[in-house]
Amino acid sequence: EDKVVQSPLSLVVHEGDTVTLNCSYEVTNFRSLLWYKQEKKAPTFLFMLTSSGIEKKSGRLSSILDKKELFSILNITATQTGDSAIYLCAVEMPNFGNEKLTFGTGTRLTIIP
Amino acid sequence: GAVVSQHPSRVICKSGTSVKIECRSLDFQATTMFWYRQFPKQSLMLMATSNEGSKATYEQGVEKDKFLINHASLTLSTLTVTSAHPEDSSFYICSAQIPTGGETQYFGPGTRLLVL
Numbered sequence: 001e002d003k004v005v006q007s008p009l010s011l012v013v014h015e016g017d018t019v020t021l022n023c024s025y026e027v028t029n030f031r032s033l034l035w036y037k038q039e040k041k042a043p044t045f046l047f048m049l050t051s052s053g054i055e056k057k058s059g060r061l062s063s064i065l066d067k068k069e070l071f072s073i074l075n076i077t078a079t080q081t082g083d084s085a086i087y088l089c090a091v092e093m094p095n096f097g098n099e100k101l102t103f104g105t106g107t108r109l110t111i112i113p
Numbered sequence: 114g115a116v117v118s119q120h121p122s123r124v125i126c127k128s129g130t131s132v133k134i135e136c137r138s139l140d141f142q143a144t145t146m147f148w149y150r151q152f153p154k155q156s157l158m159l160m161a162t163s164n165e166g167s168k169a170t171y172e173q174g175v176e177k178d179k180f181l182i183n184h185a186s187l188t189l190s191t192l193t194v195t196s197a198h199p200e201d202s203s204f205y206i207c208s209a210q211i212p213t214g215g216e217t218q219y220f221g222p223g224t225r226l227l228v229l
Contacts, residue, residue, distance in 0.1 A: 042149055043157045045157075106217060106218075
């Protein structure tokens with residue numbers, strides 16, 4: 001059974017702290033790993049990772065994939081209250097010519113001013 | 114854990130036909146289900162919120178007569194794309210919420226629609 005597990009389930013930190021969110025996966029076939037930020041409505045795309053060891057950065061956010069150990073981390077430095085959200089990890093798999101997405105249940109991040 | 118399935122996983126149809134996509138919560142009852150559209154390397158776009166036993170709430174810009182949503186039971190919501198056109202080709206994803214599970218959404222694996 002394909003599985004994506006995120007940890008921690010929830011995290012509360014003070015503004016300015018650095019956080020690391022984890023995503024591990026066990027899937028039959030791997031194409032890419034995606035990170036999303038979900039605030040009020042739809043998840044917003046953050047990163048797509050396909051290769052091991054190559055860090056992707058966007059402002060204070062960065063992410064890296066380890067295909068040998070089957071996990072990815074999402075780092076947020078100098079956190080701000082606007083970073084409060086649910087962060088979702090999803091693994092994209094090719095599935096007999098189709099694609100299939102398996103999501104983790106997310107990490108709820110709360111930033112305290 | 115909570116499992117959400119979608120059927121079919123992939124569908125190819127001719128322009129002008131209607132396509133129905135099912136979203137099922139397999140091991141829990143979901144009073145609320147969400148329908149999203151995903152474009153490559155882009156965010157998920159919320160199309161509508163489906164509540165069991167009542168009319169769906171559509172997001173601005175989503176045509177309710179084109180994308181018919183029926184949430185007939187606590188474990189099943191359907192999205193029907195009526196008179197599909199090539200621009201409707203996309204990856205459609207549903208998610209479901211457990212009534213007492215807070216805001217956590219459990220996502221289905223998605224349905225790839227290709228309209229020729």
